[in-house]
Amino acid sequence: MRGDQINLQNITARSATSPPSPQVRDGGVERVTKLIDVSRCIGCKACQVACSEWNDLRDDVGECVGVYDNPVDLSPNSWEVMRFNEYEDEQGNLEWLIRKDNCMHCAEPGCLEACPAPGAIVQYANGIVDFNSEHCIGCGYCVAGCPFDIPRISKKDSKAYKCTLCSDRVFHGLEPACVKSCPTGSIMFGTREDMHELAQSRTEYLHGRGFENAGIYDPEGVGGTHVIYVLQHADKPEIYNGLPNDPRISPLVDAWKGVTKPLASVAIGLAALTGFFHYATQGPKEVPKEEYDEVEDAETHEEDRT
Amino acid sequence: MTNHWVDIRNANLILSMGGNSAEAHPVGFRWVMEAKEKNDARLISVDPRFTRTGAVSDFHAEIRTGTDIAFLGGLINFLIETDQFHHEYVREYTDASLIVREDFGFDDGLFTGFDAESGSYDTETWHYEHDEDGFARRDETLQHPRCVFQLMRAHFSRYTLDVVQSVCGTPRHKIERVWNMIAETVVPDKTMTILYALGWTQHSIGSQIIRTAAIVQLLLGNMGMLGGGVNALRGHSNIQGLTDLGLLSNLLPGYMQLAGSEEQDYQEYIAERARAPLVPDEVSYWRNYERFHVSLMKAWFGEAATEENDWCYDWLPKLSVNLYDVLHTFERMSQGEVNGYFCQGFNPLAAFPHKEKVTASLSNLKYLVVMDPLSTETAEFWKNRGELHDVDPSEIQTEVFRLPTTCFAEENGTIVNSARWLQWHWGAAPPPGEAKPDVEIIAGLFHRLQAMYREEGGPFPDPILNLTWPYRRPEEPRPEELAREYNGWALEDVYDENQNLICGRGEQVGDFGTLRADGSTACGCWLFAGCWTEDGNQMARRDNSDPYGIGMTLGWAWAWPANRRILYNRAGARPDGTPWAPNKALVWWNGSRWVGADVPDFPVTSPPSAGLGPFIMNQTGRGQLFARERMVEGPFPEHYEPFETPVANNALHPNNPLSKHNPAARVFEQDRENFGTLEEYPYAATTYRLTEHFHYWTMHARLNAIMQPEKFIEIGETLANELGIEKGDRVRVSSKRGHVDAVAVVTKRIRPLQMGDRTIHQIGIPIHWGYLGETKKAQLTNALTPFVGDANTQTPEFKSFLVRVDKL
């Protein structure tokens, strides 16, 4: 590590690093959470613009593909996008569900697990999962590792990019840029505890407004997330542009990165060792001297005959 | 706004109609969300489309564009017939009890006095019946058959649920639901606020739609109330300031009026406007008109304005028509009657209807001066852009001058927001290149003109030669100097009626009550008096303390009039001076004077027992259910169809062709021929703005371009299926006047309307995107729109017209 993190001891998890990261500091840093109340979102995209401005991002001027979503998808230059979904329930009641899509900052991040480059992905004590471009090698494993399809690899520099939860702002006691820009209070930021309390009260409010299935989206499968949603229909997260119902690190990724890595490494070492010991015990496989002589004799004899 | 942004949070019900507040006013919309959350308010969205406002509303009802009077007229009928109106408020605070002349009438869609030939009314009969003292007769029981209440009741009795359904196309259960939700606010402790914007103003009946809303609010007792009111959400930065300062062609600053050409006599001019009360003892504040007028003339002409020369009355231009509005001006330009044009902060080619006509009109000019911070389509109207704008530059002889100006962030000054707040701001960056503030450009022009008049003479030199110019650096009047001038100052010591000195000579006046009609005060805009007093720049105040916890931050900036935040707030208290409800306490009588959270909009020492009406600007002291002659198409709102309408006739008077459309609307001959028919253009269309863009400006900004890069139109799923159009297809939308090509957004959010056995489809067309800037290039939406305006304001009917749609 070079001096590329604001406070090195705040890094509590680090990609491709088996020994534990600093764990001694305790209690000083509270876990933070961004609360996105979908029921209050008007899809104005102020957060998208604020994100672009704070992080100095300028995506391409794209095109309209027949929906309000622009940019159409996340990209190395768009770390968050609004997803607009027209949802009609069984009674024909229409809702326009607008979800801000960005990194969820999982407590157990799939990207971090999948990343092969030591320190390219880190998790801070406050829960933020951050990409350290200094160490990123651009392999794209984080893309495969993420249960939410968030990271994007830049064509310009082959680095992975995603929402940092404005880790730079948060380190200095500010809220993320999107939170600051939100005109309707749909995006809130604070300690995990406070945000859960707020989310709970918002959920109760929605229950009172006839949204019986309103609830908090804080999926357990990834150990909870540091970005949580209040959904009007928490029983059907998939209607919010395919928000995964029970996201977890894919078993494929687990199989690939879980026990496989150390076991296979050991197996490889053992294989080499086995060879060595085999050689040491059994000796080389040689053609016995007498067989040489036999063949030599025959050959000489043959040659003589000709 | 009668109320203000923050006050929205005090509402119990928010009706967003004739506007898409979440889309167009997302920042102010925070107060709507606060009302929902903190005040458990409900939000209703009534709109042809399910919009961004709809997305967070508690109830959405679709409506056919241009039928809001029918919807609200039906509501008025419903409120009266189900006895859900605020009896005390209506009796005490409105003109319901006043009796109308016997010869006033309404028949088959027309009020008395219509002249079909000129398309206008003789408004003689649209008045109250006067007693021998010249006061309006009254019947406090509201039973007199010709009292305003009974006439209004009869007028709207035709607006039954069936009629409303058949006009608006809104499903019955949705109409009923909305009406019932609104009726619930009739109780004193609940208020509804109405938020509207261009969705009401940009119709040929726009002003009357807003009138209808005002009637609803008066019936419910929601005017002057915390969380009530009729609230225009202004779109353009400082469009409120534009009207306040009288930039409309028929106005002088502070909503004073230019005289008509028939008004050559100063005394008559004043007498017509300094109106005496129609009910005994009422305030009728406009009777102070002359004080404001003379102070304005002293500000303009200084020493030259004297009582002897009628304060330079003869130097003021007189109107030969009601309004030299933009439509009128471009009509004259197209006829070759206007041949030079200064276009300042305006992009008419993009922003005004019937682009082809606007192009032809600009092509008739000898010269066009464009002052703008940006490169505008108007400034390049002569350039051929192929399919996007097909003109032949060799045919256009107009000489175009482009003068780059600063934008708001590059200069000090103030912008008046929708809530009438003047908030001082400070320049954040120096202007680029040769850009100059508009004031400097105009100053330069003025000095050259004045010099030429002085040296070479010319016709009618007096107003130019005598205009005051009291600025330290004449070439660069500073915003601070202008602001002080708008506030006004005393030219002589000013005393009150008890001979107490209230403003010494040379001092800034403290309020418009100080202004005098004897030439001892000068004031550039009486409404702004108080913005820069001897205590300094009141607009720069930033004290957000809110002592009553109801969002009344009187120390934050400065609001006209007199730093008053809620207009007519006397109506927010009962006739006896106590608040209607404890949770709605705003101003009240404390035994000796009016006090409270706001600056009382009332003579502060006039006790409730004196019984003055709270609507002090009106001659009656009351809210006007009956508009008298103030509206050109009638004293009661009536539903008229848009000039291009998808229905064959007006369901309210199907057999009278004269009353199908607004009978008093002004239509130029050539434009009448350019209206399309239902057969050729079967779909109703409406235009609007998107959050991601501001008109035609932000197309120049990269981030906005990224957020919404390409022109699209919105089309309902049902119609798209019929036409074989899929999401993302390119389509052509055509009207009688032109076409635009765009990407189709196929949506569930525009539902077909069932009107009897007819299904009506509506097409949504955002106005943004043109052939300049960072976005994908496109044709201008206003190639489609009709060249006709509201009968009172001549605001073009951008919101309702007919189109066809073809897949490309």
Added chain:
Amino acid sequence: MSQSKKERGILRYGWFSRLNHWTIAISFVLLVLSGLALFHPFFWGFTALFGGPIMTRILHPFIGVFMSVFFAIMAVRFFKDSLIKRHDIQWLKQIKDVLSNRDEKLPPVGKSNAGQKLVYWIMVFSVPVLLVTGVIIWQPYFADAMPITLLRLGALLHAFVAFLAIITLIIHIYSGIWVKGSFQAMVRGRVSKAWAKHHHDLWYQEKMDEERRRKESLDRIAGQ
């Protein structure tokens, strides 16, 4: 024959085969080293061999494609010799004898023994899988176009198959070291007859027959 006097023994691998083999071998080792670096942090140090982590990530797939091309050639050329025969099964059944150097008990085998054939077949299976899965997860050229599930499956398969291939490689290399003469065979191309007879008797007989026939036909021509 004069030639056989100069170069003693039997030609086992021609120059092209040797070139092909070593091209593949070197590439494969590079792939293993760079691949392992990305496989487990334990091997991260290997990235230093390739000019750093990013160069490792960039080079690995290119080497892979390069190797795959040469492997394809070799696979075609070695196809016939690698078909499994009945005696190969028997040989495999006696793998204990193989490992214990009890060669005299083993059945005679052809040019390749069953172990070599297995290496061939494992590689014929592995290399295409590695190539396809490698392309799927190849940044920045192809991965972006792939659905995430495919990326995950690709990465998983790539890792598993690479593991299989690496184990095979280790066995393969060890065999080269363990069986004296075989390394020489791949370096110089020729083996002694005794070696051939000992390890690949059927092939040896075949070669002898060939030689005899050739000599006889030469004799016939000479005798005419």
